[in-house]
Amino acid sequence: MPTRNPWSFHGYFFLMTVVFILVPAFLPALSATAGEAVVRVGVYENSPKVFTSEQGEPAGIFIDIIRQIAELEGWTLEYVHGTWTEGLDRLAKGEIDLMPDVAYTAAREKTYAYHQVPVLSDWFQVYARKGSGIKSIVDLDGKRILVLDRSVQQSSFGQMVQGFGINSILTGLPDYKAIFEKIAAGEADAAITNRFYGMTHAAKYGLEDTAIIFNPTKLFFAAPLQHNGGPLLTAIDTRLDQFKRDSQSIYYASLARWTSEKVNFSLPAWVRITGLIIGVALIMSLLGSLVLKRQVNLRTRELQDINREMEGRIEQRTAELAVAMQKAQAADHLKSAFLASMSHELRTPLNSIIGFTGILLQGLAGPLNEEQKKQLLMVQNSSRHLLALINDVxxxxxxxxxxxxxxFSTFELRPSIEKTVKLVAPLAYKKGLELVLEIGPDVAAVTTDQRRLEQVILNLLNNAVKFTEKGRVSLACRTEKNGYLLSVSDTGIGIRAEEIPGLFQPFHQIDTGLSRKHEGTGLGLSICKKLVGMMRGTIEVQSQWREGSIFTVWFPENGGESS
Amino acid sequence: MTKSLLIIEDNAQNFYMMRFLLEKNGFTVIGAENGREGIEKALESNPKAILLDIQLPEMDGYAVARELKKHPELDRVPIIAVTSYAMVGDREKIMEAGATGYIEKPINPDTFVAEILQYLQDQEKPS
Incomplete structure (x- = not known):
């Protein structure tokens, strides 16, 4: 049904959209189920490394990684939301087991325990409003700079600017979001954030990065020192090592997700516009498909009409053909009937002529004088010739x-040949011709049409006797290649080379003054060739003008075989 | 005992010829011009043999042969088909209908009587 195609496409598209929306929403719920050990993880706002998603779920690179590790290790994760400083306090008190994204410092190592394999390498960077003119560290002189309270950068930046002899007002705030908001609002001149947060959020607040980069750090999960987080940290190290060696791991997937694809999430307007466009497109295509459906229906009806018309015509033609076929078959039938009728109607009067002539010649109706006998013999000859003509035609x-x-039937070839030769013997002797018969010792049974084979042999023998005035006529037969080779040769007038090609064509008789005296239809050899062909045999002639001819027939021992 | 033969033949000349040849050779000939008459005469005269033409008006030779075969009293009476039908299968068809033998037209006066005698002789042999 062609009208359904546009629908199925839109249905598929819609379904796929729903799947893409739902799958990420369910993912977080999956991992918090299994395991015995409960691991409490601090969550604070430091997107994209760790933050709370719009759905209120913990998210970010560190969360993805710890979630994967928890699933592999059989831990149950419990999230404790708060600010960076609250998190650090809780960690110090042992109220949480892990704090994500904690840079290593010698000072912190006295308070917290770290694992060995760093999760991320990070550095700090200064961000400012676009067009602020802050390019290098000297431009920061006299500027109000915001920094995360109690962070590594707070202390290290302080030391750095002191070294350059720069005086700037450094203010600490509890999270990056508040810092960027204040810069965007013009309440401060520059912000110091880690590269991940800056890279992800700067554009949203109309900020740009500056060339001021400092203090590369390595970031880890931190555990409480007194808590003895040994097994926990060892497990994290082992898994991290595995993840980092596998390019398909959650580690790289999460990095790619939060540092590049995250852009989509940070621009909800964009998503709305996209959604709107998709929605409009869906409605448009829905309307389009309705219009299309109408048109398809219309065209379908037209096609159906044409189809019906064509079917009608085909039926008509078929009926006409059937009638023509019937006529042809009737004509064919008529032809058969005509042939049978001809056969009967022509032979019946001939039957009388030949029969009564024969009776008179036998003297059964009374004695005949010589002249009467001679003339009756002429009648008999003519009527026999006429019968031969009718039969040939x-x-x-x-x-x-x-x-x-x-x-087809199976019969002995030798007696069949002998019987046929006997039929021409009287005429041959009458003409003073020698009649020679050579049948090979291995000539035995044959499967073919006996009457028609005898007709062929008789025809060849009759021709040979007819066209030979002196010498001999011989018939030879022997086995050859699963069949029999039968040749009739004579010492008669022969055939001119140019006459040979047309010899087996119907109504052909050698057109010489000499042949006039030889009666015949000119159909005999043509019939012979057709009959031999039907017996799956061959017929050939070799002749020398004024010296004689040899007609050779080959026919298979079993001519009825799959023909 | 006279050797009576029934000839079922609609062509007067053919009938005359066959009757002439047979009477010259000592047979008594009964004639019938169509199939119905032929069957009636066969039953009332009990001939030595029946010579049957195939192309007869109304009831053809095949039907006549089949009808004759239904009468057990004619069991030992040979039915000899005499016809110019020479299409493929004609011989098989008439033999199937019940004919004992088959003589093709045109009749050869030199051999006709001899052929009839042969059929009668075959019939007298215990089968």
């Missing part, structure tokens, strides 16, 4: 009309 008509079929 009927045969060739049947062959041409594919009406002639052979009737």
């Amino acid at each position: 009927l045969d060739i008509s049947k062959i041409e009309a594919d009406q002639l079929s052979l009737s």
Whole structure:
């Protein structure tokens, strides 16, 4: 059904959209189920490393990593939300087990325990409003600078600016979000954040990064010192090492997700616009598909009409063909009937002529004088010739009309040949010709149409006797290649080379003054060739003008085989 | 005992010829011009043999042969088909209908009577 296609496409598209929205929403819920050990993790706002998502769930690179480790180790994670400073306090008191994204310092190592493999490498960078003119560290002289309270950068930046002899007002705030908001609002001139936070959020607040980069640090999960976080930290090290060696691991997936794809989430307007566009597109395509459906229906109806018309025409043509076929079959039938009728109607009067002539010649109706006998013999000859003509014409008509079929049977070839030779013997002796018969000792049974084979042999023998005035006519037969080779040779007038090609064509008789005295239809050899062909055999001729001819027939021992 | 033969033949000349040849050779000939008459005469005269033409008006030779075969009293009477039908299968068809033998037209006066005698002789042999 062609009308359904546009729908199925939109349905698929819609389904895929729903799946993409739902899957990330369910992911966090999956991991908090299994395990015995409960690990309390501090959560604060330091996107994209650690933060609280719009759904109120902990998110970020450190959260992704600890979640994966927890799942592999069988821990149950418990999140304790708060600010950076609250988190550090809780960690120190042992109220939480892990604090994410804690830079290593010698001072902190006295309060907290660290694992060995760093989660991330980070550094600090100064951000300012676009067009603020802050390019290098000297530009910071006399500027109000905001920094995360109790952070590494707070102390290290202080030392750095002192070294350059720069006087700036450094103010500590509890989180990066508040810092960027104040800079954006013009309440301060520059902010110091880690590169991850700056990279992700600067554009949103109309801020840009400056060339002031300092204090590369390594970031870890920190555990309480007195808590003896040994097994916990060892597990984190082992897993981190694995993750970092596998380019398909959660580690790299999370980095890619929060540092590049995160941009989409940080621009909700963009998402809304995209959603709107998709929605509009969906509605448009829905409307479009309705219009399309209408048009398709319209075209379908047209096509159906055309189809019906075509079907009608085909039916009509088929009916016409059937009628034509019937006519052809009727004509064919008529032809068969005509042939049978001809056969009967022509032979019946001939039956009388030949029969009564024969009776008179036998003297059964009374004695005949010599002249009467001579003339009656002429009548008999003419009527026999006429019968031969009728038979030949009927045969060739049947062959041409594919009406002639052979009737195969298995019989002994030798007596069949001998019987046929006997038929021409009287005429041969009368003409003073020698009649030679050579049948090979291995000539035995054959499967073919006996009557038609005898017809062929008789035809060849009759021709040979007819066209030979002196010398001999010989028939030889022997086995050859799963069949029999039968040749009839004579010492008669022969055939001119140019006459040979047309010899087996219908109505062909050698057109010489000499041949006039030889009666015949000119159909005999043509019939012979057709019959031999139907017996799956071959017929050939070799001749020398004025010296004689040899007709050679080969026919298979089993001519009825799959033909 | 006279050797009576029934000839079922609609062509007067053919009938005359066959009757002439057979009578010259000592047979008594009964004639019938169509199938119905032929069957009636076969039953009332009990001939030595029946010569049957195939192309007869109304009831053809095949039907006549089948009808004759239904009468057990004619069991030992040979039915000899005499016809110019020479299409493939004609011989098989008439033999199937119940004919004992088959003589092709045109009749050869030199051999016709000899052929009839052969059929009668075959019939007298215990089968």
